[in-house]
Amino acid sequence: MSALKPSAVNWSIVNDGKDEDERKENAKYAIGLAKKFGAVIFCVWDDIVECNKKMMLIFLASLYDLAHK
Numbered sequence: 001m002s003a004l005k006p007s008a009v010n011w012s013i014v015n016d017g018k019d020e021d022e023r024k025e026n027a028k029y030a031i032g033l034a035k036k037f038g039a040v041i042f043c044v045w046d047d048i049v050e051c052n053k054k055m056m057l058i059f060l061a062s063l064y065d066l067a068h069k
Helices: 020-037 045-049 053-067
Strands: none
Touching: 020 045, 020 053, 045 053
């Protein structure tokens, strides 16, 4: 997200990801920011936490599309 718009990410909200709850909150934040940018999101936070390869590819492709519009 910070590659698209560096000032968009509030780094004080981002956790270290040491436990499941922190990873869940980070994933929800990433999806929320992507929606705010106008990305079409097909995944849920669980896909990001579990590193679902296909859903991560779709998520990143949507962000890539935004960057090149």
